[in-house]
Amino acid sequence: MNKKWIESNTFHHSEFKDLDRLVYAKQDKHMSISLCLPTLNEEKTIAKEIIIMKSELMTRYPLLDEIVVIDSGSTDKTRHIARSYDVAVHKADDILPHLEKYKGKGENLWKALYVTRGDIVIYIDADIKNIHHRFAYGLLGPLLLSDRIRFSKAFYDRPIATGDNKLHPTGGGRVTELVTRPLFSLFMPDLTQFVQPLSGEYAGYRDIFENIPFHIGYGVETGMLIDIYQKWGMDVMAQVDLDRRVHKNQDTKALGRMAFVIIKTFLNRVQTLGRVDIKQEIFDEMIQYRLIRDKLQPQMHALVQFERPPMSQIPEYLEKSANRTSR
Amino acid sequence: MEKYLDALPMFVDQIRKIREIIISNIVLIGQISAPTFYERRRAACLTERLADFQVDECSIDDFGNPIGVIRGTSTEKRSIFVVAHLDTFSEVKAEQHYEVTDKIISGVGVSDNSAAVGVLASLPEVFRRLRLTFESDIVLVAPNQSLARGNLRGIRRLLQTWPTPIRGAICLESVNLGRLNYYSDGMIRGEISCSIASEKQWDHHHAPNAILVINEVINAILGLRLPQKPRTQIVIGKIAGGFNHGNVAYDAKIGFEIRSDADEMVKSLYGDIRDIVDDINKAFAVELKLNRISNLNATRLPYNHSLVKCAARILNRLGVEAVSEPSETALSIFLQHKIPAVTLGLTHGDNYHQDGAMIEIEPMFKGISQIPALIMAMDDGVCDE
Numbered sequence: 001m002n003k004k005w006i007e008s009n010t011f012h013h014s015e016f017k018d019l020d021r022l023v024y025a026k027q028d029k030h031m032s033i034s035l036c037l038p039t040l041n042e043e044k045t046i047a048k049e050i051i052i053m054k055s056e057l058m059t060r061y062p063l064l065d066e067i068v069v070i071d072s073g074s075t076d077k078t079r080h081i082a083r084s085y086d087v088a089v090h091k092a093d094d095i096l097p098h099l100e101k102y103k104g105k106g107e108n109l110w111k112a113l114y115v116t117r118g119d120i121v122i123y124i125d126a127d128i129k130n131i132h133h134r135f136a137y138g139l140l141g142p143l144l145l146s147d148r149i150r151f152s153k154a155f156y157d158r159p160i161a162t163g164d165n166k167l168h169p170t171g172g173g174r175v176t177e178l179v180t181r182p183l184f185s186l187f188m189p190d191l192t193q194f195v196q197p198l199s200g201e202y203a204g205y206r207d208i209f210e211n212i213p214f215h216i217g218y219g220v221e222t223g224m225l226i227d228i229y230q231k232w233g234m235d236v237m238a239q240v241d242l243d244r245r246v247h248k249n250q251d252t253k254a255l256g257r258m259a260f261v262i263i264k265t266f267l268n269r270v271q272t273l274g275r276v277d278i279k280q281e282i283f284d285e286m287i288q289y290r291l292i293r294d295k296l297q298p299q300m301h302a303l304v305q306f307e308r309p310p311m312s313q314i315p316e317y318l319e320k321s322a323n324r325t326s327r
Numbered sequence: 328m329e330k331y332l333d334a335l336p337m338f339v340d341q342i343r344k345i346r347e348i349i350i351s352n353i354v355l356i357g358q359i360s361a362p363t364f365y366e367r368r369r370a371a372c373l374t375e376r377l378a379d380f381q382v383d384e385c386s387i388d389d390f391g392n393p394i395g396v397i398r399g400t401s402t403e404k405r406s407i408f409v410v411a412h413l414d415t416f417s418e419v420k421a422e423q424h425y426e427v428t429d430k431i432i433s434g435v436g437v438s439d440n441s442a443a444v445g446v447l448a449s450l451p452e453v454f455r456r457l458r459l460t461f462e463s464d465i466v467l468v469a470p471n472q473s474l475a476r477g478n479l480r481g482i483r484r485l486l487q488t489w490p491t492p493i494r495g496a497i498c499l500e501s502v503n504l505g506r507l508n509y510y511s512d513g514m515i516r517g518e519i520s521c522s523i524a525s526e527k528q529w530d531h532h533h534a535p536n537a538i539l540v541i542n543e544v545i546n547a548i549l550g551l552r553l554p555q556k557p558r559t560q561i562v563i564g565k566i567a568g569g570f571n572h573g574n575v576a577y578d579a580k581i582g583f584e585i586r587s588d589a590d591e592m593v594k595s596l597y598g599d600i601r602d603i604v605d606d607i608n609k610a611f612a613v614e615l616k617l618n619r620i621s622n623l624n625a626t627r628l629p630y631n632h633s634l635v636k637c638a639a640r641i642l643n644r645l646g647v648e649a650v651s652e653p654s655e656t657a658l659s660i661f662l663q664h665k666i667p668a669v670t671l672g673l674t675h676g677d678n679y680h681q682d683g684a685m686i687e688i689e690p691m692f693k694g695i696s697q698i699p700a701l702i703m704a705m706d707d708g709v710c711d712e
Contacts, residue, residue: 043428044426045426047427047428047429048354048425048426048427050347051346051347051350051351051354051427052347052351052354052355054347055347055348055350055351056351059345059347059348060348077428077429080429081428081429084429085347085429129424130358130422130424132355246422246424
């Protein structure tokens with residue numbers, strides 16, 4: 001295990017708060033940067049995220065070149081509110097519409113590669129209650145100020161909002177500590193150095209993202225880390241402490257389903273890499289139980305997993321990239 | 328005067344173009360809780376924001392007031408103050424989270440007075456976008472310890488020690504657009520608390536009930552005769568007491584405010600309430616205490632003062648009806664110091680001091696446009712007449 005990585009490639013967002021320096025580095029490298037916000041019914045938080053990012057990192061400091069919202073089909077006013085602040089808003093289903101349609105955050109992230117034009121793409125979840133522009137500039141810092149780092153991932157203190165304005169600190173995150181970290185420890189100990197491997201905020205160069213497959217659901221972060229690690233190694237990756245992130249709480253059963261998907265993604269990867277040989281069928285249903293009139297009733301959750309191939313293998317994307325390059 | 332009025336539609340449009348900056352300031356500053364006496368973190372954030380917007384001099388004074396000075400082009404002109412009180416009524420000290428939609432901003436304290444503080448932080452950018460420079464220094468201040476027991480301590484101390492003459496002041500309140508205050512009533516706020524001594528608490532059947540004692544006090548206050556002229560009012564605005572349904576209450580208290588446009592009437596009524604408290608104290612043999620929390624003297628600008636007239640014309644040109652009522656804010660402290668001042672409201676809102684507090688976004692652009700227009704007028708000498 002490369003034990004030095006955690007010392008050399010771990011940063012704090014405050015190291016990058018000199019925004020003039022980041023803008024200079026961006027211009028010096030002739031880079032453009034896209035921010036993608038994946039959404040599904042985020043009417044309470046989407047406007048605040050757009051406003052703060054636009055105000056601080058577009059109007060005041062020209063760090064971001066575009067903000068793009070990719071929506072999974074919200075039934076609330078998410079898209080309407082986002083459009084009212086003059087950013088590009090796309091329904092995921094409307095992007096590359098001839099392809100089979102899937103629902104999931106990973107699907108939105110993957111399709112964002114098709115509609116955005118930045119050399120660097122930042123992904124930030126749209127449900128962050130204490131959003132601050134450090135979430136973006138903190139992730140961009142290592143990419144812009146280092147010639148080596150191509151991908152950066154967030155970690156934080158993660159208090160959970162439980163209503164009535166009360167917050168509870170949670171450490172690394174339950175699924176991380178109970179599922180992801182043990183799996184990484186067993187098979188890929190280098191990756192245990194990521195404090196929060198499942199964090200939903202990360203940034204990277206387009207040539208990283210366009211050359212890896214995207215799991216369409218909860219497995220997107222796990223798959224992404226493993227793929228980048230396998231293709232380019234730990235040295236191209238960094239992690240950034242963004243302090244606190246306040247987000248919605250999820251109940252244990254929902255986390256159980258999340259864990260199911262992550263384990264399945266992980267097993268799929270290690271099998272593909274030839275590290276394990278699973279000699280039986282892996283099932284697609286998560287079985288949970290609930291008590292109804294003194295009887296335990298099974299609840300079957302079909303969690304069929306799909307992955308999008310690397311975007312660089314999609315002909316329409318290649319055509320679009322070629323047009324962009326020729327211009 | 329006409330040039331400021333004619334510029335108003337352009338001001339509104341230009342200010343709307345930086346709405347993200349204005350809303351960001353409201354959110355980033357407003358989410359930091361600032362109950363009275365606990366404003367330190369919000370003061371630091373505001374100062375940082377002002378510095379970030381290239382305000383010439385940013386500091387926090389010895390009393391904890393965040394101050395930003397935009398240097399004017401003349402060294403001889405007296406400075407113009409723009410103030411928005413920093414503290415909120417909310418007792419919550421934890422981090423707060425605002426919600427923003429396409430139409431409103433909601434969250435604790437946004438309508439009193441976080442939106443105004445966010446607007447204050449945005450003024451350097453507003454002036455820049457409107458390409459405005461002034462001869463006078465523009466002093467941006469968010470005084471702390473303004474509300475309730477704070478008794479406007481921040482602005483009182485600031486004005487006591489401010490080293491140079493002041494030309495005039497604009498006080499900002501988040502709500503309501505159209506608000507134009509230029510006078511304040513004489514006012515005393517007080518609390519009357521009743522405590523039953525512990526040795527009496529054991530005798531459940533005959534122990535005096537603090538709530539009933541306070542009820543006697545309320546009835547006696549309601550019996551006071553209030554004149555119609557000078558205009559006078561006593562508001563009993565807060566009450567608390569007891570701890571459960573089946574036990575005699577050992578503690579109870581009320582909060583009240585005496586307001587009048589004559590200071591003597593306020594003092595006289597406060598004396599009457601002191602007599603009531605003494606009388607009931609003796610009658611019930613309880614511990615009944617009267618505490619003065621804050622006070623203000625009645626003070627005013629004439630309604631035909633050129634600053635008031637100018638502010639009213641700006642509102643009129645914006646198509647907003649001016650509403651004038653007495654205001655017990657920083658305004659009264661400026662007026663006591665013989666500094667011409669008005670209080671302006673910035674937008675419409677609702678549920679001012681409750682969980683569902685909100686302000687409307689679109690009217691705010693008109694509300695903000697009043698500020699540069701009025702400062703231009705003040706810089707041209709409207710307060711000097």
